[in-house]
Amino acid sequence: MDGVHDMGGMDGFGKVDPEPNEPAFHQRWEGRVLAMSRAIRALGVWNIDWDRYGIELLPPHVYLTSSYYKRWFLRTVQLLVQCGLIEADEMAAGHSLRPGKGMDRGTFKLADVERVMRRGSFGRPASAPARFKIGDRVRAKNIHPTTHTRLPRYARGHVGVVERLHGAHVFPDSVVAGKGEDPQWLYTVRFDAQELWGADADPKLKVSIEAFEPYLEHV
Amino acid sequence: MDGVHDMGGMDGFGKVDPEPNEPAFHQRWEGRVLAMSRAIRALGVWNIDWDRYGIELLPPHVYLTSSYYKRWFLRTVQLLVQCGLIEADEMAAGHSLRPGKGMDRGTFKLADVERVMRRGSFGRPASAPARFKIGDRVRAKNIHPTTHTRLPRYARGHVGVVERLHGAHVFPDSVVAGKGEDPQWLYTVRFDAQELWGADADPKLKVSIEAFEPYLEHV
Amino acid sequence: MELRVRAIETILVEKGYIETAALDRIIELYETKIGPHIGAHVIAKAWSDPSFRQSLLDDASKAVGTLAQVGRVGDHLVAVENTPEVHNMVVCTLCSCYPTDVLGLPPTWYKSFAYRSRVVKEPRAVLADFGVALPAETEIRVWDSTAETRYLVVPMRPAGTEGWSEAQLATLITRDSMIGAGLPKKPREVA
């Protein structure tokens, strides 16, 4: 979807403001939200793509006015309710009012923590040869999916060069469309800034995206 | 600037919700804000392009969370302060604390109202022949000015057809850059929706923009 | 907001920049004089008088200025005509440009983020929000008002209005139909 989350190149957000000696969390609840999100995702009801799409679905003004972990919280609650893991009356009560649904993987326990602390693998066997090779000039398609995609708007319609090939990976667009992992070749495609932003752009800037094969076409 | 005000094609803003028998203003202050904005602009300190740019300069989260007339109000106050017509201590006091600046056109009075109720003319003599003619295929340039522009992002980089020629008009980009009216030919350029939004777009949809000549290039 | 706005108005008046009565008058005009009845008058005339219709499509500012009941309007007004083949819709994706001279102040929905964002991409879904469904084969033409030109839609004259006076016809012409977000009323709706 063409949402406010797709921020590359947007003006008006002000200066970057690094915080010296920043703690892992600024408030206690932020850590709880992060940990809950990781734990719930590990239950296997939804995956990371759904987690990302859930944040994209927040109304634009909510996205822009909520802190990072508040966005996570709102997303997680929304998904919990949508998937029927909790219900609105329970949130109002602050307690469970009925038994939990049975989870195939059971309760997320202390012993499960180590597993979620290392990022999973998204590489999958390819079902076809790669259409592009390193050095190919490719155009990022001008597509505007109404659901989740990982092709940022600023790259769409623009021509770049294939720089790396990462094998076939789980394709987020398909996961969120309910079509399963649908593995696709993943490329690093490098663009000149002047191709992306016009003649006034920094002549010594190159920007790359990680592009799934369905995002690309031969020039 | 590539701001949130440039909304064409953005997803996530929900349904359109028409209000039956809508009043001109929902609250008294809205009318005062509109009238003040019109009256102040008529003082000649800034023009409509500055008024628009002033709203674009609101922080994105303020833009998205403020009502229409609240955005006008915030913009007008900002411009009044920037131009030195009022000062912060006066806003705090709710009263003028020093004499007003002399205005070339004097106080905006009842007798001046009729003049501002009819839109002004933005047509100007052209300084050169038009580069494009009706029927020409043209590309909206991929430009990303950091200040005010009237070329929406969704059209940039795309090819359309010149459909109408409106004469030379005041060029907003130049006005706000402090370069004066700098009149430029103004065209209506029509795009197929599939050119703008990709192959999945409505095949029976065409969208036009009003494009100043510097926005366009021959295909 | 009421207090904040009042404070600014007070300062501006005290400094001699503006006169309260002038603001009152602007508001009064928008509340009582300048509204979609002007556009409806123009459209009814175009429906009734083929030569006026042609003048309107050729140069709307000039044509409207010839109507005694309207008088001079701003330059750069453009009238675009709906036909069985093409339905026109007007938007300003960048702000809220609108033909105020002939329609008054824009309704809230016209200024809404939802309308501004969606109509250039999915106008049929937007029309559905207005309860309007057009045939799939009808072309939709959206005019994004990105400059000082202002667009007025000339809707199609409804069937069953043969012999109606301009005043009668004007009762069919809604504000939304002159923006392209609606259709004129049917004769039985005003009977």
Place this chain on the structure above:
Amino acid sequence: MELRVRAIETILVEKGYIETAALDRIIELYETKIGPHIGAHVIAKAWSDPSFRQSLLDDASKAVGTLAQVGRVGDHLVAVENTPEVHNMVVCTLCSCYPTDVLGLPPTWYKSFAYRSRVVKEPRAVLADFGVALPAETEIRVWDSTAETRYLVVPMRPAGTEGWSEAQLATLITRDSMIGAGLPKKPREVA
């Protein structure tokens, strides 16, 4: 927020989906074990051991996994090396993808709208916000982490560190330098 979050956690625990101790442990690990010292260890090794450096650039996940002090990290880690000609910077414009396995949780600035929006268009202005100025002739290469690949910047080894141990070198390597928003410390800064 504290109360709202606590309510949800209570419900999830009562329903048997999650265990409180598991959440405590995740937080503890991020607060005490998983942080930029891991990345600094990797970079110091790369600065000291040319064959490790090459392995790291060839396949960072595999190379990092060979370090006894780090152990296995997630797949798809990619190391990109700064040179006098090219300065690398990492961003996730769409959300907040970050090489957590080697750097811990991303700092707030990395997740900020300002960084996400600006670095792909005006990285030199962003670097200025960090107090970093690069020569105009240095190419800037921005890596937008739009998939599950994760980028780690290998900064340039500062001059004047000849003969330093890996442990000494690691003290020069800041988190920001491994994202590309900063440079390593100079030897005199840690003296």
